[in-house]
Amino acid sequence: MKCKDCQLACYDLIDRSLSTSAEAEVMAHVRGCPQCRAFLEAEGRRMRVWPRLLGVAAKGMSLPPDASERVFHALEVSRGDGLRHRMMRWRENRFSPASFRWLAFAASVLVAVGLGLGTCLTKDCFPGAKGNAWTENAADVAMPAIRVVNQKRTQGLDVPRTLPGLVTLESGEVVVRLQTGVELALVGPAKVDVQNGLRVYLEQGQLLARVPHWATGFTVWTRELEIRDLGTVFGVQVCEDASDVFVFKGSVQVNEAGFGEWGRKTSGPGVGVCAAGEGVRAVSGESPAKIAADWPEAKRMFGTVQAGRAFHNPSKALKTASRIADLWAERYRPGSNLVAKKAGIGNGIPLEKTPWARTSAPQQEVSDMNKSSVAAIVSAAAVVAGAGSSGATSAPIQVDTSPGGSQHWHMVFTRDVALRWDWNAAATHAELEISGMDGSFTTNFTSVVSNCQWRAFSPDMPSAEDVYDLKMTFYNGSDVVVGVLTSRLAVVTAAFGRTVVVPATAASAWTKVRGNVVIPYDAGWVAADAGVANGRIVIAKAGGMTQTNALSGAAGHFGWKLKNSDWGCGTFNLALTFRGTESEWDATLMRSADGTILGVR
């Protein structure tokens, strides 16, 4: 007998399931083989010790309070309704009204040939012909169409006795269970038109659906979307002109809502399959956007409500889903209706001091960005201000310099910048002056030209950040100025990849900032940014000079020249304000003797 065979037989030996002769053979081998003896002894110890240990490890969990209720419902569903549910789902998934008529004809033929199934098929399986199947048979009488399972601080709750019917809730939370076993948690105010056990229309409010595996195909409609379950827990929220879907467990197929024959809702173009942690935000007049909790903060938020735990606190789950969608829209589609119009559901962009920094770019974008950033010049990047007034060191901030992450800044990932202008018709020659913090140069154009290329820096990577003012002055034959064009441009090293700014003392990221400082500003972050064209940044050295600088436009970059300037070392307070807004962003910078800005509080 080989050792491996002996060791496998040891399991049977312990189970006492070997024949007498086989047992004797194994025991004979074990006696003569230390390895197999050790294996047998180890298995014996495992059988003695591990059950106890695993029992201890498994202790401490309690049954959910509604366990019996949930299990009992499975029994109800299995009692006579299973066939009807399956057939109904089949009908809903497969048949258009035209094919339905054809099938009704086929059913009547079956009746005619005496199979005796006609009554069943026409009455129970095809409820569309008579309007509603759920009120027709005895099983339905015993089993209410909608049962209230749980409610919390509910007011104005109205649940229909038959279907189709409208469930309305003014406030509070209620969990109802449909005959199919689908559970709907509604957070008031909400209005849901339950057409049958597998189809509901959410007119208004928030809904969380838990769909058992046998009810896969359950569909929620909103004005904008059709959400078809693939076995899951998902949330749907509807406000005036927007719908949100978010999946907590499993997956759903989301389509745009369409309208077919007789105004019947049909599936529109597909948006996609959403897995757990994904969803769709649809706003009227804009293509639905598929969202995902794909960055660390969102993942952390999702982790608190994912899977079945969403149903333990539907309000929290739905709020979290909404918040993730808001953050996603701020992050990936800033300035779109996806952000602005959702203010009624989510929190929108708050007018507050702290979050004056862009969040990080997704990993894929980062790698793409790195590839394309052999040399780059950009007109935008990230952070500086943004600390609150508490004086504590703020948390690390990841700076998103991806093109999609910048709301107002136009970004160019090259050191060769194409400049274009309209030549002034009255001009005979022109002068282009480019002024940076470390100097300026001019170029003359003696003939009509409308573009040029400017190499902003020689090495592949810029050695320092800078902000340039570009000024094109047109002259006529008498050297009289006939027109002036201006532009601004910033070189930001952060454009060469995602930069993690850790605004804490001794943080390495800030040690890169030596000498001159480029401060990006973007009043577009403020919800009320309409009249903020004229901003200013005030720099005040503690115990020293103060400088007030005008900013051009609601968004751009301010170049703070520190190198070879009179500022020296010390602590600097920066205050950024915009006319038309009441808030002020402030930050404190410390510049040490070696010329390094150490931190931001």
Place this chain on the structure above:
Amino acid sequence: MKSISASNELVRRLKEKGDEGAVRLLVERYGPRLLSAAALLCRNSTDAQDLMIDTLQHAVRLIHTFQERSSFFSWLYGILFNLNRVIWRKRERQPLIYTDDLPDVAADEPLVGSRLDTEADAACLAAAVRQLSEPLQSVVLLRYYGEMSIEEVAVALKISPGTVKSRLFSATARLRKILPEEMRP
């Protein structure tokens, strides 16, 4: 004997009438043990509760398929582990983000720490079992937590006894690498 007749009676009630009392009894009698097994399989308590509920729901709906080849509890275990297998497959296709309630251990690293007490050992063993693949997890838990014979495990998982033994052999070899030295059997 009393237990067997009680479970037979419960099965009969579920099969014949399916009354609410029978379901409640099923949940009360078998729910806690199934939940404990689910806790060893799942990474958080919510998932464990869902798995336990799913198992009992399946059991209630499929009670007519129970043929008494094994004990009722083994049959329930089989459902639980088969559902867990489905969950594993789905998870492989759609990786979820888990915030674990239960301690986890980095793969391929032996667990460190001294034997402080039984609870620590228990947590250590459970964490190590969770690192196994689903097929290995199932046989280990049925064998050592469910205290089933090879034959019973085979029936529950609908695999051959030879496969059970082979998986057990692989699982214990893997656990020997994962567990701290003082816990290696």
